[in-house]
Amino acid sequence: MGRIKPQALLQQSKRKKGPSRISATIVTFYALILVMLVFILFVTYRHWSNRTRLQPESYISVSEDENTSVESKKSDLPGYAVVITSKGSIIVELYKESAPEVVDEFIDLCQKGHFKGMLFHQVIKHYIIQAGHNKGPGATEDWNLLGKKYASMRHEAFMLGTSKGKYFNKGFDLFITTAPIPDLNEKLIVFGRVIKGQDIVQEIEEVDTDEHYQPKLTIGILDVALKQIV
Template identity: 85%
Template sequence: MARIKPQALLQQSKRKKGPSHISGTTSIFYTLIFVVIMFFLFATYSHWSTRTTFQPESYISVSEDENTIVESKKSDIPEYAVVITSKGSIIVELFKESAPEVVDEFIDLCQKGHFKGMFFHQVIKHYVIQAGHKGPGATEDWNLLGKKYASMRHEAFMLGTSKGKYFNKGFDLFITTAPIPDLNEKLIVFGRVIKGEDIVQEIEEVDTDEHYQPKSSIGILDVVLRQMV
């Protein structure tokens, strides 16, 4: 039996180990590729899952914030006005629901100081007291300009403005001193006196001339807006 030389044995050993070494490397290589692919798929899934989750929530959050702002603006509208006259203060509740545009205009004019220094230039007992910067008569200058605003019944101590002047970019103030339903087509009612009826009656009782103009000046010093009284 022939003996195998040591060199031949060494070469055979190398050839046997060779395939085993290549197989291990290949396995590691494919394992790394698999791990990378799985990581990429997991990252993609996480990204889209997170985006889908947060989009509706952020939309709802914005909507809720907008609603909060709208509600806040509504609640910021003053509900009362204090008409400070030379005879005393008259507190008026504003009708924000029934005459919103008129109330908004009134509030804007108050903030601009429109009513400061305005005189009660027409006083008709058991009828109305009228304050304004100008205007001749208490009744003859009223214009019946349609029914854009359906004024409520004119009970005593209601605050209103004449339709004629309002639609012509003017704004005067009337406070009724008796129930006067025939004024429904001439006045826009946007508030009512809740305190200071005695001041209204005191103004009503001043001496006037034949044109219903007070013989002594009675004016509005200021109008203060309030949320509560």
């Protein structure tokens, strides 16, 4: 057998090792593809993750803002009225929830000075004291059953209300009950309750009146002050 020359063996060795080598260019190319795939997957994940997380927060934020706005408007309204009479002060808690429209109008009229100088022109013992700008006999008999819109609560003593008939005809008088009077439920809109000054109400109730229940001495409202707290 003939001997193989060393140079021929070296060439054969190079040819055998050649196919097992990987080009640096190929490695770089596949590495770039892998990096791009990872980047695309990461961006996609971040996009959907943020979208899912932000949508509920945005909805809650809007709802909370609306609720906060409504609550803020309610809390801005005065909750109490101080009726300053010639006999003393009567503090009333306003029912902003049960009669909001009536309370709104009452507050507006107070700010315009509507009740300044208003007289108590009807005083009926164990019944009501009534203040208004229109005097004259027969006022209690003139109440009608208008105003089914409001379902008044049962009338206990020391409740503040206005007559439905005058209210719906752009008038606004004031009544304070001095005893439980359930038969007035269809005639009065109750929008407050006396929490202090019941003795002043009773003092007005005890004044002398004529046959038409009109006080013989002038008793009136000097002013009405609105308060957030008392």
